[in-house]
Amino acid sequence: MTTYNDDNVDYDDANPPEEANNRTFLIAAGGLGLLVLLALLCLGGYFFFSNNSAQQAEQTAQVQVTQQQATIQAGVSQTALAQAQTQTARPTNTLLPTSTPVIAEATATSSPTSDPATATVAAAFTQIAVSTQTIVATSTALPATGVADEFGGPGLAVMAIALIAVIFLVRRLRAAPTR
Numbered sequence: 001m002t003t004y005n006d007d008n009v010d011y012d013d014a015n016p017p018e019e020a021n022n023r024t025f026l027i028a029a030g031g032l033g034l035l036v037l038l039a040l041l042c043l044g045g046y047f048f049f050s051n052n053s054a055q056q057a058e059q060t061a062q063v064q065v066t067q068q069q070a071t072i073q074a075g076v077s078q079t080a081l082a083q084a085q086t087q088t089a090r091p092t093n094t095l096l097p098t099s100t101p102v103i104a105e106a107t108a109t110s111s112p113t114s115d116p117a118t119a120t121v122a123a124a125f126t127q128i129a130v131s132t133q134t135i136v137a138t139s140t141a142l143p144a145t146g147v148a149d150e151f152g153g154p155g156l157a158v159m160a161i162a163l164i165a166v167i168f169l170v171r172r173l174r175a176a177p178t179r
Helices: 025-086 116-131 147-175
Strands: none
Touching: 025 147, 116 147
């Protein structure tokens, strides 16, 4: 036999009363949600505008390539026309060969070529080469990308402190007694 009497035990299975006033928490949560939504909108705008400028740069590059190709084509056409004009045969009186002794003598060289057609072609190639020269800029610096380059070290430290303050504020507001 036991001496335990369970008639006097008071079981309270009901949940404790819920807080009636969560207004402060709801305001803080809504503010954080609004901040996240604003950050997402800013990120979307950044990608939209940066993609637009990248498309403009690509179109500019395509226009430059087209202009260079047109310049090269014009130079080649002019060269072909100059060659066609200089290659027409002119009637000449040819002398009969004579028997003259060949004596090697040193002569001064004047120019690399005396043929006007070759000089015209060389000038055309020079003009094409000058018109198609492009300076390709190469960067030796490191790229300025990333969060640290955008905000810098102090900006990141301020954001970290602000987020830690938000964590403590939310914990304190949730633990505050209701009135």
